[in-house]
Amino acid sequence: MAISETERRAMSRALELALRGPRSRNPQVGAVLLSPEGETLAEGWHHGAGTPHAEVDALSQLAPGAARGATAVVTLEPCNHTGRTGPCAEALIEAGVARVVYALDDPGDVESGGADRLRAAGVSVESGLQADDARALLSSWLDVRALGRPRVTVKWAQSLDGRAAAADGTSRWITGPEARADVHVRRAAADAIVVGTGTLLADDPALTARDGDALHAHQPVPVVIGSAAIPNGAAVTRHPHEPLHYATRDLGAVLDDLLDRGVHRVFVEGGPTLASAFLAADLGDEVLVYLAPTLIGGPRLAIGDLGVDSIDAQRRLSIDAVERLGEDLLIIARPGARPEGGH
Numbered sequence: 109m110a111i112s113e114t115e116r117r118a119m120s121r122a123l124e125l126a127l128r129g130p131r132s133r134n135p136q137v138g139a140v141l142l143s144p145e146g147e148t149l150a151e152g153w154h155h156g157a158g159t160p161h162a163e164v165d166a167l168s169q170l171a172p173g174a175a176r177g178a179t180a181v182v183t184l185e186p187c188n189h190t191g192r193t194g195p196c197a198e199a200l201i202e203a204g205v206a207r208v209v210y211a212l213d214d215p216g217d218v219e220s221g222g223a224d225r226l227r228a229a230g231v232s233v234e235s236g237l238q239a240d241d242a243r244a245l246l247s248s249w250l251d252v253r254a255l256g257r258p259r260v261t262v263k264w265a266q267s268l269d270g271r272a273a274a275a276d277g278t279s280r281w282i283t284g285p286e287a288r289a290d291v292h293v294r295r296a297a298a299d300a301i302v303v304g305t306g307t308l309l310a311d312d313p314a315l316t317a318r319d320g321d322a323l324h325a326h327q328p329v330p331v332v333i334g335s336a337a338i339p340n341g342a343a344v345t346r347h348p349h350e351p352l353h354y355a356t357r358d359l360g361a362v363l364d365d366l367l368d369r370g371v372h373r374v375f376v377e378g379g380p381t382l383a384s385a386f387l388a389a390d391l392g393d394e395v396l397v398y399l400a401p402t403l404i405g406g407p408r409l410a411i412g413d414l415g416v417d418s419i420d421a422q423r424r425l426s427i428d429a430v431e432r433l434g435e436d437l438l439i440i441a442r443p444g445a446r447p448e449g450g451h
């Protein structure tokens with residue numbers, strides 16, 4: 109059965125409703141229930157982990173039997189598993205919903221199959237309506253879903269000879285204003301900015317995303333990892349968000365806790381010790397290297413030990429982009445296939 113204009117409008121509305129839900133381990137999903145005549149009966153969205161899914165949230169607003177013969181327009185395939193909230197496909201069938209139109213197939217092994225379950229119960233099902241919009245809305249959650257943790261970008265600035273600081277620890281500035289402005293734009297697209305205690309103590313960074321002197325509308329949460337305390341009066345204590353401090357070296361545990369807090373995209377800004385630890389643990393999904401035409405020499409390498417004892421074990425990356433930023437280059441790379449025998 110062709111998708112109607114009313115269903116298209118309802119999907120646009122459902123995509124808006126989805127955004128009312130918080131970013132969490134669960135996807136942001138919206139739903140609109142339409143009567144057989146095309147009137148809106150109820151709207152719903154997912155309010156966060158442990159709460160009813162969007163379809164059930166919408167159904168819960170109706171009297172028993174009021175959804176009989178209705179069409180449910182949902183941004184994600186209704187789930188088919190019993191988690192904390194019970195399968196949505198079953199709830200729709202029990203409510204007597206006659207038709208379901210959804211945007212995006214559920215990528216989960218456990219949750220998917222809702223469409224098949226609905227069809228088996230005689231419900232008319234259409235998928236793919238505004239799927240690109242739904243995919244864009246859920247892009248960070250889809251990454252989290254695939255990785256089982258937040259997506260991590262590891263960024264550093266280095267001299268042409270691979271140094272991240274001078275011998276005395278000063279590193280401001282290796283790159284020029286265009287490169288630094290680019291970093292701020294990318295910070296604003298992240299949910300958290302992470303530094304080690306070494307960088308906190310050496311540089312006293314503000315960890316805000318700025319456009320000149322103005323703050324970007326979205327500020328990632330500042331995160332400090334390492335046992336040293338955050339000094340009173342450190343610039344990061346004046347950040348719009350209270351800094352999170354993890355006195356641990358267990359990066360997996362940090363990422364897990366950040367995900368619980370709704371962090372999907374992590375921007376690691378160093379320094380060399382912490383950046384190396386993320387890469388050594390295979391926790392870097394993207395590497396951004398700002399390369400400046402300058403020579404520093406000396407001991408302060410941009411990246412330290414990665415556990416590569418022999419060239420067979422080198423970490424091959426593939427380059428996604430090379431951009432010129434003023435005098436500097438930005439190289440964007442991601443882990444590629446490991447050489448045979450690599451680990």
Ligand SMILES: NC(=O)c1ccc[n+]([C@@H]2O[C@H](COP(=O)([O-])OP(=O)(O)OC[C@H]3O[C@@H](n4cnc5c(N)ncnc54)[C@H](OP(=O)(O)O)[C@@H]3O)[C@@H](O)[C@H]2O)c1
Binds near residue numbers: 282304307333335356
């Ligand atoms: N060029 C650049 O892009 C750039 C960026 C940032 C900083 N820098 C420069 O880098 C220098 C600071 O470098 P850094 O390497 O000392 O600082 P860092 O990487 O920021 O901090 C190192 C600290 O991180 C903590 N840490 C947390 N998890 C860890 C883990 N899994 N493994 C190891 N350590 C972990 C440790 O603290 P605990 O011992 O307390 O556990 C460690 O001492 C400064 O000179 C700064 O200017 C340059």
